[in-house]
Amino acid sequence: MAVSNIVCEWLRALGLAQYAESFLDNGYDDLEICKQVGDPDLDAIGVDNPAHRHKLLKSIRSLREKGAASVYFMLNDPNSLSGSMEILCETPPSNELEMVLAEQLETDGVRLTAHPYSTPVSFKQRTKNFISAIKSKRFV
Numbered sequence: 171m172a173v174s175n176i177v178c179e180w181l182r183a184l185g186l187a188q189y190a191e192s193f194l195d196n197g198y199d200d201l202e203i204c205k206q207v208g209d210p211d212l213d214a215i216g217v218d219n220p221a222h223r224h225k226l227l228k229s230i231r232s233l234r235e236k237g238a239a240s241v242y243f244m245l246n247d248p249n250s251l252s253g254s255m256e257i258l259c260e261t262p263p264s265n266e267l268e269m270v271l272a273e274q275l276e277t278d279g280v281r282l283t284a285h286p287y288s289t290p291v292s293f294k295q296r297t298k299n300f301i302s303a304i305k306s307k308r309f310v
Contacts, residue, residue, distance in 0.1 A: 175194075175199060175200075176200075176201055176238070176241065176242065176245075176282070177190065177193055177194065177198060177199055177200065177201060177204060178190040178193075178194070179241075179245050180201065180204070180229075180241050180245070181193065183241075183244065183245055184225060184226070184229055185225075186222055186225065186226065189215060189216070189217055189222075189226075192215045192216050192217075193215060195299060195302075195303065196211070196214055196215050196299050196300060196303050197295065197296035197299040197300060198211070198215070201233060201238035201241055201282075202238060203296075204230060204233065205230060205233050205234045205238075207226070207227075207230050208227075209223070209227075212226065212227075214300065214303045214304065215303075238282050239268075239271065239272070239275070239282055242275070242280070242282055243271050
């Protein structure tokens with residue numbers, strides 16, 4: 171896969187990189203959009219393995235609670251990736267740490283809502299991607 175963004179890196183960190191292309195093809199190319207993923211979406215994406223579904227849903231729940239910035243910082247801290255594969259499902263960082271991280275993002279000029287951390291896709295394009303996915307799975 172030639173395209174890489176924060177969603178691809180998030181999936182790679184979870185050990186589920188095999189789903190990255192399907193996430194992107196179905197319009198889930200931004201962590202804010204990924205926060206909305208549920209069981210029906212995982213069906214459309216093609217995540218059939220129950221253990222993978224559980225891991226993704228657990229991480230998505232954590233993503234909703236902590237926000238997208240937590241993924242960026244986890245991915246940029248080599249020590250955080252050396253432990254459990256459930257790196258994105260642990261307790262949220264303290265407010266002090268969040269402030270330090272926010273300052274570092276600002277200092278580095280990183281905007282998590284801009285490319286390459288997210289890719290803008292119009293509602294119309296997401297709808298087309300969803301319909302295409304449904305047709306390819308022969309649900310229609």
